[in-house]
Amino acid sequence: MSLELKHVQITRKGQALFAPICLNIFPGETATVMGASGCGKSTLLSAICGSLSREFRLKGEILLKGHSINPVPMERRNIGILFQDDLLFPHMSIGSNLAFALPPGMPRYLRDEKVKHALGQAGLEGFEDRDPATLSGGQRSRASLLRTLLARPKALLLDEPFSRLDHGLKGQIREFVFDQVKKMNIPALLVTHDPGDMAEGPLIDLTTHR
Amino acid sequence: MPLTRKQHERLANVVTFTPHMRPGNPPKARADLPDQADQGISSGTGMGTFLLLFPGSVFFTFLVTVGAGLWGTWLPSLGYLPAMGKTTLTLHPWTELFNHPAIGGAVRSTLVSGWGTALGAFLLSGLLFAMNYGSRTWGVMEKMLAPILSVPHAAFAIGLSFLISPGGWLVRMVSPGLTGVDLPPAWVIPKDPQGLSLMIALVLKETPFMILVMAGALQQIDYNATMAVGRSLGYRPAQVRLKILLPQLFPHMRLSLYAVIAYSLSVVDMSMILGPTTPPTLPVLVVQWFNDPMLETRLMGAAGATLLLGMVLGSLLLAYILEKAIIRCFEWRVANGRRETLLSPMTPVGRTLLMGGMTVFTLTMVILVIWSFTWQWPFPEVLPAQWSFRFWEKSIHDLGSPMGTTLITGLAATMAGLVLTIGCLEYEATLSKTIAINRYKKCMSIIYLPLLLPQVAFIFGVQMLLTWFHLDASATGLIWSHLIFVLPYIFLTLGSVYRSFDRRIMTTATLLCGSPMKAFLKVKLPMLLRPILFSFAVGISVSVAQYIPTLFIGAGRFSTITTEVVALASGSDRRVAAVYALYQQLIPMGVYLLAIFVPKLMFINRKRMQR
Incomplete structure (x- = not known):
């Protein structure tokens, strides 16, 4: 179930953004890629999840559970991603936002139950019918993480998900995220510019990684 | 790159304490500057009162025109038309309507x-x-x-x-x-x-x-x-x-x-x-x-x-x-x-x-062009047997008056529409409370009524209203009636871009040149030139396409390209109809091209102004 980067490098107009990266992330572990803004760390994440824009080229191989996912379109990769912004769909209730991520083919009562259960786990009991806009920042980022996890991803990417949170909230959400990664036993990759965000797993510093 | 808030505040401070600032500037305003900058207020209360004239007159014009238009249609439908000596209310027109074989x-x-x-x-x-x-x-x-x-x-x-x-x-x-x-x-x-x-x-x-x-x-x-x-x-x-x-x-x-x-x-x-x-x-x-x-x-x-x-x-x-x-x-x-x-x-x-x-x-455009140059075109042939410029040549003699009416009406209605729209949007920009803005927007939504009502359901009444003002069959009446349909489209196309204009730019500009009007003319208008010209083009094309207002308010005294086109379409000569249809198409097309290329040329060395 591991996520493996084999000599992964991204080029733009023939210029490499960073030296080739080799990284093996085991299930339940969160690796960190550090670097200042503009060093290409978010681009690396979009390459892994499959949304690399056309101006960039990907070299090397990305393996999920030992299979190369380079040619697989984004929607079939089964990789969850959490952004800086919560990106909850503003026109749907919290419940619908979460149900949207559940796999198809479940009767409605079961979907409702799963959503309820997930909300309970994150301290958001009874939030099914709430408008995302009425939630606090911390509640929104927890809901956003729940939505990502309900899709049962085989790996999780974290694109500076804590950078918009207040200092006090940061630690709490961080712990919640790493806990969930361990519980689901999936590999996770965090990119950040803030050394305080760092996870316990392997670390690559792109500023020195030239 | 728009200034960040910090940069802008710093700039505001610098300007506030610049020594060469004219002594006439009231010191109170200077003391208020950081606060004003925060709320993005660019003009004093006097400006706001002046600007209130725009939404006021727009609201009143639309209320009166549409209201009188509807009443002036409803009352005749009940048999009441004093101008023609009918003063008793009756359901007779309705029974006649429902008994009509065509209904x-x-x-x-x-x-x-x-x-x-x-x-x-x-x-x-x-x-x-x-x-x-x-x-x-x-x-x-x-x-x-x-x-x-x-x-x-x-x-x-x-x-x-x-x-x-x-x-x-x-x-x-x-x-x-x-x-x-x-x-x-x-x-x-x-x-x-x-x-x-x-x-x-x-x-x-x-x-x-x-x-x-x-x-x-x-x-x-x-x-x-x-x-x-x-x-x-x-x-x-x-x-x-x-x-x-x-x-x-x-x-x-x-x-x-x-x-x-x-x-x-x-x-x-x-x-x-x-x-x-x-x-x-x-x-x-x-x-x-x-x-x-x-x-x-x-x-x-x-x-x-x-x-x-x-x-x-x-x-x-x-x-x-x-x-x-x-x-x-x-x-x-x-x-x-x-x-x-x-x-x-x-x-x-x-x-x-x-x-x-x-x-x-x-294909519809190509076939119009082909027919306009046709002399003879027997049926199963794919292309005309004989070509000719004759219908274009002939049209130039007959075209003058309808073309002139079309252009003058279109330009006048669109310019009026633009000035009124910009005035209304500027007034909106002086409002700082969200509640006030929302209430204002709700009031102004009256301008969309003409788009949501059938033209024929109130144009008869508008005609009555204009007769009362002795404006029927006059150029003013015609332009007025076009304005009612042009203005909502200008508002629709200009509104969102205009509202998203960064207020801090206006604050900075006003602070630098000392006059909100100057800042508006020298900074805001040029920066918004592209969307303004685009809504200008939209306004012209809406006006050019008007048929019902020209027919009713013009009362047969004014013909535009569009009334000519509709009249010719039912005629038997496809070649003449094609020529006039192309004229009708040419005006908006030309204006759209202007709207695209004028800003491109004016700001040829300004990358951010090229979108």
């Missing part, structure tokens, strides 16, 4: 073409977006949108009838090879009694409009982020657009959809060219009755116009109920987790539809 067929074809158009344009724009957005075909289509939308309805209708009629280009292309016919077949197309050719033409014309509105609304949503979230949850791109983006886009499209419903139920010029004839659609019938020499028939016309108003309002209500019902039905289904969609395998169908639509538009 059933007219109402039926109106509803079929109107509802068919609204549903067709709405579903088609939504599905085309879901299936094609981001593809190369979609990119080509977006480039073609402005020219497509600039085609006046009448010119498009004539081009389309040259294409699909029995002796039209499409039949010629396959005859006699495929069809084996030497004479045009005896189809009743266009002008079929069901109103289907009218419906098809309207769908073709209104779908691009809905797509334009959708493209505008899309700028308010972070498309790429939404796409990334949706796809990372396992949804196909088409499914993300269908399930997540369209529901978010719809609220921005509602007003335009309602305008399409109202328009397609009450369109007159296009219906006279492509619609059924015996009986025609209800709006055409109403116009015929209004122009009847018999007073009783005119009163029945007023009743018919009011019936049409009821049909439109009922349809809008139905659309609203349908929307609620659909939301109830699909709210849960959106979150049912189905990742696959029938749309994905249907992508080639979507591409074909999109290409087909663009091809039809191109």
